[in-house]
Amino acid sequence: MKNPIFEQSWRWYGPHDPVNLQTVKQAGANGIVTALHHIPVGEVWSLEEIDRRKALLDKSNKENPFPLHWNVVESLPVHEHIKQGKADKAGYIENYKQSLRNLGRSGITRICYNFMPVLDWLRTNVRYELEDGSTALLHDLEDLIVFDLFILKREKAEEDYEPEMVERAKRKYSGMTKAELDRLQESLLMALPGDQNGFTLEKLRKGLEDYKGISAEQLRENLVEFLKEVIPVAEEAGVKMAIHPDDPPWPVLGLPRVVSTAKDLDHIFDQVPSKTNGLTFCSGSFGASEKNDLPEIIRRYYHRIHFVHLRSVQREGNSRFYEANHLEGSAKMHKLVRTFYECQKGQNRGPIPMRPDHGHQMLDDLEKTTYPGYSAIGRLRGLAELRGLELGIINSLEN
Template sequence: MIFEQSWRWYGPNDPVNLATIKQAGAHGVVTALHQIPVGDIWTKEAIQERISQLDESNRLHPFKLHWNVVESLPVHEFIKQGKPERDHLIENYKESLKNLAACGVTSICYNFMPILDWLRTNVRYELEDGSTALLHEMVDVVIFDIYMLQREGAEKSYSEAILIQAKAKYESLSDEEIAVLKQSLLMALPGDKDGFTIEKLKNGLQQYDGISREQLQENLIYFLKEVIPVAEELGVVLAIHPDDPPWPVFGLPRIVSTAEDLKFIFEAVPSIHNGLTFCSGSLGASEENNLPEIIKTYYDRIHFVHLRSVNRVAPYHFYEANHLEGSAQMFELIKTFYDCHQTNQRVLPMRPDHGHEMMDDQGKPYYPGYSAIGRLRGLAELRGLEFGIINSLK
C-alpha cells in the first residue's frame, strides 16, 4: 500500500457525515478545529472532543476512522506580515502543536498564502456531462480586480493584452454572470461564517502594502525557525501546502508555487520535519512544474498528499478535471510514488481533492469541491489506479 486513504471532514456541521466517509472506504480523517479563531491556542480539551466524535462513530460502526492529518492549523496574518504581535502568536502555535502531539495527532498541514486560500472565479462551472467543477480564469480575476474590487493601481499588475480582454468581456457580462463572479471570489473559507465583502478584502490587501515576495519569504523562514525545533522535539511533521493558484493574485506575492520556491524553503530550514503537502492540482496548474520530478526530489519531505487534476485550458486558465483526466497525468504520479515507496515503505496519508458536484449531490449545500459523490468517484478511481500499479509491478 502506497497511501492511507483519507477524507477531509469539516466537523459535525459538515453535510458529509462520518458514516458516509466510512462507506467511501477511507480510514484517515483530515480535519481541523474551524471553530477556534485563528491565532488562539487549540486546547487539549477541544482536540479531544474532535477525537471523541470519531470514537463515537467507531463505537456505532466498527469500521475504524482516526484523525491522521490536521488540515489546517492556520497561520495568523500577523505572522505572515511580520508584525510585532507575531512572536506571541507563534508561541500560541507552538502550544497548539504540543497539545495536538499530546493527543496523538502529529501531521500538520498549513499554508502561507496571504489573506486568501484557494481562489476560483466560478465554483460551479458546468461541464459537458452536466456536473459542475471549480474554474479559475485570469481574465475574470482582472475583471473583478479592476471593475468590482477597484484596487488602487491594479492595472499595473497585468499586461496590456489581458486588460483589453478583460474590458471587452466585462462589457458583455450579464448581471447574473457578474453576480456569479463576485460570489465565487468572495466565498467564505471553511469555518468562516461571515465570508468576504469588497471592503473586507480591500482592508486585508492594504495590510500587505509594501510586503514584497522576499519579505514574505523571510517571514515564513522566521516562523519555521521558531516552530520546527518544537516539532522535532514532539515528533510532529509540518507540511506546507502550495499556493493555489501558483501565481500572484490581487498584487499579493506567492512564495510556495515552484520547485525553486520549495528548494529555498527546505534549504533555509533543512529539518525533515519541515515538509510538504504535495498537491498535484495546485502545483499542476502551472505547466512549468514537473510533478514527477518534484515527487522524486522531495519525497522524504512529503508528509501528506492531495491528488486531483486540473485541465489547463490556457496559461492562468484551468478547471478541475476528473481525477484520472486533465493535465496531471495521474498514472505517472502514482507510479512515481510507488517507485519512491520502495526505498522506505512509507505509507502516506492521501485524500482525493475537489470532486465534481454530480448526481444526487447537485443542489445540496456542500462547500464547493467537497461534495460526497464527486470525491467518492475520485477516491475510487485513485484506489483502483494504485491497486493496478502495485499488482502489475510485484
C-alpha cells in the same frame, strides 16, 4: 491492499459538515483530515478541544466498527500578523507552538498549513458546468481581472497584468450581465470550507491594504523566521509540518506567493533543513502551472512529503484551468502514482496519508448545499478511481 502506497483519507469539516462520518465510512476512507475551524486563527488549540474532536470519531467507531482516525490536521492556520511580520507576531507564534505541543500529546502528528496571504485557493466560478452536467471549480484570469478592475476596483490593478489581458477583460466586462457579475463576486468571496464568516469586499480590501509594501522576498523571510521558531517545537512534539503550495501558484490581486515552484521549496528546505519541515504535495496546485514538473517534485522531495492531495486540473492555455476528473486533465495521474510507488520502494517507507481533492458536484449532490469542491459523490468517485489506479500499479509491478 498489499503494501499500499497511500493511507486513504477524507477531509471532514466537523459536526457542521454536510457530509457525515457514516458517508465517509461508506466511501472506504480510514483517515480523517480535519481541523478545529471554530477556534479563531491565532488562538491555542487546547487539549480539551482536540480531544472533543477525537471523541466524535471514537463515538462513530463504536456505532459502526469500520475504523476512522484523525491522521492529519488541515489546517492549523498561520495568523496574518506572522505572515506580515507585525510587532505582535511573537505572541501568535507562541500560541502556535502550544497548539503543536497539544496535538502531539493527543497523537495527531501531521499538520498541513499554508503561507498564502489573505486568501487560500482562489476560483472565479465555483459551479462551472461541464459537458456531463456536473459542476467543477474554475479559475479564469480574464474573469479575475474583471473582478479586480471593476468590482474590487483595486488601485493600479492594471499594472499587474499584461495589456492584452486587460483589454480582453474590459471587452468581456462590457458584455456581462448583473447576474454574471454577481456570480463572479460570490465565487471570489466564497467562504473557505469550514469558515462560517467569509469575505466581504471591505474585508478583502482591508486584507490587501495590510500587505502593501510586503514583497515576495519579505514574505519569504517571514516564512523562514516562522519555521525556525516552530520546527524545533514540532520535532520535540513528534509532529511533522507539511506546507501546502500556493493555489494558484502565482501572485493574485497584487499579493505575493512564495510556495509555488521547486525553487521556492529549495529555499524553504535549505533554510530550515530538518525533515520535520515538510511538504503537502498537491498535484492540482503545482499542476496549474505547466512550468512545474510534478514527477520531479515528487522524486526530489519525497522524503519530505508528509501528506498528499491528488487531483487534476485541465489547463487551457496559461490563464485558465478547471478541476478535471481525477484520472483525466493535465496531471497525468498514472505517472504521479507510479512515481510515488517507485520512491516508496526506494526508501522503504510506509503509506503516506492521501485524500482525493476537489471532486465534481454531481448526481444527487447537485441538489444539495455543499462546500464547493467537497461534495460527497464527486470525492467518492475520485477516491474509487485513485484506489483502483493504486491497486493496478501495485499488482502490475509486483506480480
